[in-house]
Amino acid sequence: MQDTFAVDAQNLARRYGRRWALADVSLQVSQGSVVMVAGRNGSGKSTLFRILSTAIRPDHGSARILGFDLVRERYDVRRDVALLSHYSYLYETLTAEENLRVAAEHRGLSTSGLRQLLERVRLGQRSNDPVNTFSAGMRKRLSFARILLQQPRVVLLDEPYGQLDPEGFALVDEVVNELKSNGVTVLVATHQLERGGRIATDAIALEQGRVIFRGPAKECPSC
Amino acid sequence: MLIAALRKELLLQWRSRTQIMAVFVFGATSLLLFSFAVGPNSEALRLYSSGFLWLGLLLSSTLTLAESYAAEMENRALEGLLLLPSDPRALYYGKAIANWLQLSMLGIALVPVMVVLYDAGTTDLLRLFAIILLGAAGLSAPGTMYAAMTSQARAKQTLLPLLLFPLIVPALLASVKATSLVILGDPMRQLTPWISLLAAFDAIYWSLCGLLYSRVVED
Numbered sequence: 001m002q003d004t005f006a007v008d009a010q011n012l013a014r015r016y017g018r019r020w021a022l023a024d025v026s027l028q029v030s031q032g033s034v035v036m037v038a039g040r041n042g043s044g045k046s047t048l049f050r051i052l053s054t055a056i057r058p059d060h061g062s063a064r065i066l067g068f069d070l071v072r073e074r075y076d077v078r079r080d081v082a083l084l085s086h087y088s089y090l091y092e093t094l095t096a097e098e099n100l101r102v103a104a105e106h107r108g109l110s111t112s113g114l115r116q117l118l119e120r121v122r123l124g125q126r127s128n129d130p131v132n133t134f135s136a137g138m139r140k141r142l143s144f145a146r147i148l149l150q151q152p153r154v155v156l157l158d159e160p161y162g163q164l165d166p167e168g169f170a171l172v173d174e175v176v177n178e179l180k181s182n183g184v185t186v187l188v189a190t191h192q193l194e195r196g197g198r199i200a201t202d203a204i205a206l207e208q209g210r211v212i213f214r215g216p217a218k219e220c221p222s223c
Numbered sequence: 224m225l226i227a228a229l230r231k232e233l234l235l236q237w238r239s240r241t242q243i244m245a246v247f248v249f250g251a252t253s254l255l256l257f258s259f260a261v262g263p264n265s266e267a268l269r270l271y272s273s274g275f276l277w278l279g280l281l282l283s284s285t286l287t288l289a290e291s292y293a294a295e296m297e298n299r300a301l302e303g304l305l306l307l308p309s310d311p312r313a314l315y316y317g318k319a320i321a322n323w324l325q326l327s328m329l330g331i332a333l334v335p336v337m338v339v340l341y342d343a344g345t346t347d348l349l350r351l352f353a354i355i356l357l358g359a360a361g362l363s364a365p366g367t368m369y370a371a372m373t374s375q376a377r378a379k380q381t382l383l384p385l386l387l388f389p390l391i392v393p394a395l396l397a398s399v400k401a402t403s404l405v406i407l408g409d410p411m412r413q414l415t416p417w418i419s420l421l422a423a424f425d426a427i428y429w430s431l432c433g434l435l436y437s438r439v440v441e442d
Contacts, residue, residue: 103303
């Protein structure tokens with residue numbers, strides 16, 4: 001029964017120094033659903049996503065992603081999970097295409113479709129330009145392309161609308177809807193509640209590292 | 224995956240090739256300053272030349288090793304690779320091999336500078352280059368791991384040599400002795416034992432650091 005959830009987390013907690021960034025957070029996310037994670041700055045959204053992506057370990061609690069234990073089977077989790085982080089994970093001196101090629105080669109994927117992927121995120125014209133010439137929004141688009149390249153089954157988008165222009169907003173919505181139609185589970189941490197409410201079915205809201213709301217996305221209280 | 228990691232490292236090094244030139248100038252300047260310390264005593268200069276060469280290479284290595292993680296830390300690119308997922312050992316060996324190549328080239332490039340400044344030439348260049356390759360391997364394997372450990376620290380430029388230098392003393396000693404024997408002559412046939420010792424330490428460093436690396440870079 002447990003494995004029907006894409007994400008099944010129990011009592012996750014993580015602290016930085018003496019401050020608990022995440023305290024006793026449990027959540028279950030069904031496969032193929034889109035869930036919005038809302039909350040003020042510092043409420044624990046990014047920490048939750050970094051734990052679920054195995055970037056950091058929880059100090060307490062446990063979680064299974066698609067049936068794999070977050071700590072003991074982290075390499076299996078990583079094969080199926082992609083994280084859009086506050087960090088772009090890009091090499092500044094490499095071009096957009098080279099960055100995707102590095103990711104594809106490390107992942108053991110074909111490098112034949114990189115151009116199309118860059119076209120998809122409207123970076124086709126800049127594919128041979130180094131990332132250090134890109135604006136913040138363009139870096140975000142490239143990070144999106146990197147996520148799509150991974151062909152994940154669970155996607156964690158931490159503030160996907162940040163630094164994007166209106167065209168970029170539409171691109172995020174389009175990509176999330178496409179992922180959803182392909183059965184990919186998507187968790188979106190955002191301050192854009194109205195926009196998040198349109199693409200997500202369910203929501204949780206965090207405050208000071210604890211869950212204060214769980215329910216339909218359209219009823220999520222503003223944080 | 225090792226090939227992918229190595230290709231990425233070489234591409235990053237190529238993009239920052241001006242840095243490599245700066246490190247060479249730093250190494251050559253160090254050799255020049257050492258010659259000033261000894262003074263115009265050509266016998267003493269020749270006697271200490273191998274020690275000065277390896278000191279120059281050691282000081283330069285702290286710059287190249289620390290720099291090899293600058294690109295990884297800028298946007299947490301290393302974390303991004305680990306989450307793909309990538310095998311930490313492949314990432315380590317890719318970076319260590321790239322650092323080894325860079326340090327070897329630097330060592331070989333410093334040889335003419337040493338010959339000019341210290342009049343410490345040798346006709347046995349093949350052996351000299353082989354020692355530089357082995358000695359650079361002894362610096363790059365633990366250096367790559369310690370550079371990863373210190374890459375997120377505030378005082379990384381201080382911490383790296385503090386942690387690295389004590390660990391590589393045996394390899395450095397063997398490199399200096401072997402180089403000295405090639406330059407000054409080897410009447411007692413001591414070269415092979417020193418090279419064997421250096422190779423043994425290289426084997427220990429490369430296997431142990433590869434095993435420990437995932438513990439260093441994972442949370």
